[in-house]
Structure formats: structure tokens, C-alpha cells
Amino acid sequence: MPNVFGISIEGCSVKTMMDRLRDKPSPFWIVTANPEILLEARRDPSYANVLRQADLRSVDGFGLWLLLRLFGFDVTRVTGIDLAMELIRFAHDRQWRVGLIGGGGSIAEKAAQEIKKRYPALIIMAENGGAVDLRGEDDQKGEEARHRLTLFDPQVLLVAFGHPKQESWIAKHKNAFPNLKVVIGVGGAFDVWAGKSKRAPTLFRQLGFEWLWRLIKEPRRIKRIWNAVIVFPIRFILDQLT
Secondary structure (H helix, E strand, O other): OEEEOEEOOOOOOOHHHHHHHHHHHOEEEEEEHHHHOOOOOOOHHHHHHHOOOOOOEEEEHHHHHHHHHOOOOOOOOOHHHHHHHHHHHHHHHHHEEEEEEOOOOOOHHHHHHHHHHHOOOEEEEEEEOHHHHHHHOHHHHHHHHHHHHHHHHOOOEEEOOOOOOHHHHHHHHHHHHHOOOEEEEEOHHHHHOOOOOOOOHHHHHHHHHHHHHHHHHHHHHHHHHHHHHHHHHHHHHHHHHH
8 A cells, every 4th residue: 555755545446435435334534635635744744644534545636646656556546526426426326415514605505506406316415614724623603504514414524625624624523423424525626516617628637637727727726736746746756765
């Protein structure tokens, strides 16, 4: 199993994740690992400890997948948004309740509306979630939203506060949901489902040029893209060689 900056990366397929979800006592926590998340873990030991609490760390970013493959690790890439949609389908087939929290504004609600168009019978609830700090603590608005979501009692919970906040929030609050089966941080997935932003075209995704698409669409992301495309590979290679 590969180890990146002290974080174990399972990098398994969707089928393997679903099998492990069935076998593991609830709640099952999946972290979708990408270069940005792992660089933050390298910088912040407390965040690294949070990531180690997860039950599984999948390979999300193309750059992470490519580097692991080049160093001989047999890993599968599963993007966070694709994994989240697979969990929604999984929940729909089993008549499980799905909770969405985060995203800011009315994004979670709009995302839930779009998901319902695809799965009309799905039982789903969306909450804004208020403001969350780096320790995963929410403000009063967030606390109230979390309480309502607890009463809804989801079996699948998708959390969109962005890293590192969403992982810290999950670590702190996942056990408050009595029948939760699986929880995952989904970053900007709500924005895509709600129509606020668009995914890179399929060709860009297949070739690993999602970062270029994001740079074109959102030039303000240049620092994040620089870290993911330039800084992370250098740090990773030096770490593997030493």
C-alpha cells in the first residue's frame, strides 16, 4: 500500500469500496485524496492525523494517480464527484436517506433538486451548514443545521466545506448520526450538480488536464493549481527517493 507524506493511500476501485462499505461497521468514512489535500497534510500534522482516522483514502487527483503508477503502485483513480454520485445511486437502490451539508448559500439545496431529477424516489435533505473553522467547529447556524440533519437521520452523508474543514468536521461529528453508513467530503461537487460550475470536458479529464480547464475557467485558482501540478510532484518524488 502506498504511503504519501505519512498517509496511507488505498487507491482501490469503486467495487472494492462498496464491498468494504458493506463489511465495515458504520459509519464508513472515505477521504478522496488529491495533491492539495496531501500537501496540506504534509504542512499540518494535526490535519494529517485527521486523515489517518478515515477508513479509506481513495485516489482522486490525476497527478497523484500517475505518480503512484510510475512508482509501481497498482492503484485505481476514482474522482470524488463520481464516487459521490455512485454512493447516491447505492443509497437510492437501498432506499437509504441521503444528507447534503455545506456548499454555501443555497448551493446544497439546488444540488439536491438536481439529484432528485435523476433519482425522483431518493429521500434527500440539504443544509447550508453555516461557517466551519479549521478545527471542524461550526457556528450557531451550522449547529442548528447539523441538528436538523441529525433528526433526518441520513445513511449517506456528503459534506462540502472544502478541505481541510470538511475532514475536520467529519472527524468531529460523524458519530452524531445514529444510522450513518458512509460519509465523504465532496469539495466542490455541489457547485457542479447545482450548475454553478462545470466539470472539465471528458477529453480533458481522460488526459489529466483538468487543472488546465480549471485555470482557464478560474484564473484565481493559479496558486492551488501550481501546488498541485508543480509543487506536489517535486515533494512526492523527493519523499519517495529518500
